[in-house]
Amino acid sequence: MDTPVRKRSWDVYTLLYGQRRVLEQIATGAPLKETLLSLVGLIEAQAQGMHCVVLLADETGQRLEFAAAGPGLPEGYKAEMQPFLRIAPDLGSCGTAAYLREPVYAGDVSADPRWSGCREVALRHGFRAVWSTPILSDDDTLLGTFGMLFREVRLPSDEHVQLMEMATQMARVAIQSSQDQERLRAEEEKFRLMAENARDLILLTDSAGRRLYQSPSYKSLYADPAEMIGANIFDALLTDDRPRLEKNFAAMVATGVGQRVEVRLRDKNGDLRVVQAEASPIRDATGQVTSILSVGRDITEERRTQEALREREELLRIIVEHAAGGIAIADLSHRLMRANPALAALTGYSEAELQGKSIFDFMHEDDRAPSLYLLQELLDGRRGRFEVEKRYRRKDGRTIWARVTVTLVRGAEGEPRYLVALIEDVTERRESQRALERSARELQALSRRLVDVQESERRNLSRELHDRIGQNLTALNINLAIARGALPPQGDQEAVARLDDSLDLLDSTAHAIADVQSELRPPMLDELGLAAALEWYGRQFSARSGVAVSLVAHEPDMRVAAQVEIALFRIAQEALNNVAKHARATAVEIELRCPPGECVMTITDDGVGLGATENPTDEGRFGLGMMTMRERAQAVGGEFRVESLRGGTRLSVRVPR
Structure with missing residues (x-):
């Protein structure tokens, strides 16, 4: 029996009223299921014996799922059809319509080959005809299907087709609106999480400058950002800054062009803070700027650091410019990046001429190889700095000597950056x-x-x-x-x-x-040698002073040059005189060794020794005698040394034979 769509004016009024109700649900953001149920009820009311269903495509795009159905559709039917809700050709009306993306009208399920796999389910529940149309988005993405089921064999009339098209369009709007709202909610949640956990200062104002939203990070400036909602942003500005920022704000509202602004604010402690923000106008559908979103950060410490860095750089510039010594800054290829006036004066070149010049260009050729080796050690990390004296050739050709201290400056990661050299002219000193x-x-x-x-x-x-x-x-x-x-x-x-x-x-x-005569020139010194002369003089000294003198001569018969013998003898004489005057000793030992190439004489006493703070070669303590002994040793190319021992003094002389 054919059941036509109702055409009475009351039915038309009911249809229009139902459409309005569904559209209101869409506009107010009602849950999608409620909206689709209203739509299904509206369509089912237009014809007796018609059951409607909305299926949605799942995330994989491979299956359909029941989203809404009229109350007359048996739950058993929905459960038994679950395995057959795949999107595929020849799999019922809905699966095939979704696959082909075109309407499918199965007027007789028992004879339609597209229902061969699942017709038993439909027939068991009394459904003889099933029509389905795909629901496609604006960009032709499959959203789902809208189906009509009948308990008698039939094909759609023009009125049925129009009704299905209307239902499909309204379902499309409802589904897309729901998806848009879900995406919007997800974006809003993402924004909320980002805003509430961001260190940046996020501020949303209306076009009049009233605060609509402030991120929790504003607690660094205000006790509670929520307390500031609705307040005008300009009221928190410093008097000097307000005119400028009001002008900037008005320009953004008028032109819709964002700006980068800097704002000075007083925080909750009264301290002055500097905030740098990127302000972006937000337009409505008509293009009118309705709000301003600002994302800023507190750059107070950064500005303080920059100011401190600027002051340090200025101080460094003054030091470099007015330093008495030359200062050179070179890159890793040894080319000068900067040279101060003192270096220009030292080399005879102007600062402009030095710029870009290799440090080896005015270095003496004989000093280049050693310098290059030291620089390579710096770059390899084998040394942190080096100090050396080298020669430079001035622009006028004159050679000068300079004391150079070179340091390698490294970056934050330890990478070599540049070389710094302090250069002092030591020509006059040398x-x-x-x-x-x-x-x-x-x-x-x-x-x-x-x-x-x-x-x-x-x-x-x-x-x-x-x-x-x-x-x-x-x-x-x-x-x-x-x-x-x-x-x-x-x-x-x-x-x-x-x-x-x-x-x-x-x-x-x-x-x-x-x-x-013996004091002037002991005869045995010339006749018997140094050991015999020392032994004789020791006996003479002991007899006069009462201080016991012993001689240990390892090579008693060894003869050395006459100048060496007389020098060692005179040193021994002076040393024993010093013992008698200052040491308050009771015994002195003289040891004489003459291994190949040198002679070593050691004189040790058991006296009071030297004070810890006294210099044993200081003329103030020993006067001319000590200086004479040292000069006698040096006169024959020897070394002279005095040591203070625990309970005595040791004097040693080492001379070449």
């Missing part, structure tokens, strides 16, 4: 040093000459004492002895006594002159 060295050599030569002259005078004086005065004293002794023997035994007793006294005085004088 010339002065060479002059001092020449003077020292001349003084040493003069000292050696004086020692030679002194020893020569001592030798000559000793010889004169022996040859002239000694012979005269001997002759005088003989004459006095003859005169004494010529007196009669019973002669003038006073004359006899005077002659005897003169003979004794003459003998004492002869011994004194002999001692002076």
Whole structure:
């Protein structure tokens, strides 16, 4: 029996009213299932014996799922049809319509080949005809299907087709609106999570500047951001900043063009903060700016850091520009990135000429290879810095000496960045040093000459004492002895006594002159060598001072150069005199060793030693004697050293043989 769609004006009014109700549900964001049920009820009301169903495509796009059905559709039918809700050709009306993306009208399920796999389910529940149309989105994406089921065999009339098209369009709008709302809710939730967990300051205002939303991160500025909702943003600005920012805000509302702005604010503690924000206008459907979204960050510390960095850079610039020494900053290829005026004056080039020049361009050619090696050690991390004196050639061709300290500056990751060199002109210092060295050599030569002259005078004086005065004293002794023997035994007793006294005085004088001769030039030094002379002098010193002197000579018969022997002997004499004057010692040991190539003499006493703060070579303590010993050692190319021991002093002399 054919059941036509109702055509009465009441039915048309009911249809229009139902459409309006469904559209209101869509507009107000009612749940999709409620909206689709209203739509199904509306369509079913247009014809008796018609059952409607809406199926939605799942996320995979491979199956359909029941979304809404009229109350007359058996639950058993829906359950038994679940396995057959695949999107495929020849699988019922809905699966085939979804696959082909075109309407499918199965007027007789029992004879339609597309129902061969599932007709038993339909027939068992009394459905003889099933029509289905695909629901496609604006971009032709499959959303689902809208189906009509009948309990009698039939094909759709034009009115049925129009009704299905209307139902399909309304279902499309409802489904797309629901999906859009779901996406919007997801985006809003994402925005909420981002805003509430972001460190950035997020602010939404209307076109008049009233606060609509503030992220929780605003707590760094205000006690509770929620308390500020509805307040005008300009009320929180500093007086000096308000006109500028009001003008910027008005321009964004008028033009719809965003801006980057900086705002100074007082936080909840009254401290001044600086916020940098990207402000973006938001337009409505008509293109009118309705709100402004600002995403900012507190750059107060960054600005303080920048200001501190700027001050440090300015300070560094002043230091570099006014430094007395040259300062060079070079890249890793050794080319100058910056040179200060002092370096320009040192090299004779202008600062502009130095820019980009290799540091090797004005380095002395003999110093380039060693410098390159040291620089490579810096780059390899084998050293952190190096200091060296090298030569440079000025622009005018003159060679100068400079003391250079080079440091490698590395980045945050430890990578080499650039080289910094401090360059000091030491030409005058080196010339002065060479002059001092020449003077020292001349003084040493003069000292050696004086020692030679002194020893020569001592030798000559000793010889004169022996040859002239000694012979005269001997002759005088003989004459006095003859005169004494010529007196009669019973002669003038006073004359006899005077002659005897003169003979004794003459003998004492002869011994004194002999001692002076030995002091001037011990005969055994020339005849028997250094060891014998030291042993003799030690006995003489012990007899005079009461200090025991022992000699340990490892090569007693070894002879060395006469200059070395006399130098060591004179040093020993002076050392023993110092012991007698200062050490308060009871014993002295002299050790003499002459291995191949050198002679070493060590003199050790058991006296009071030296003070911990005293310099053993300081003339203030030992006077001319210590300086003389040192000069005598240096005169023969030797080394002189004094050590303070626990309970004594050790003097050592090391000279070449």
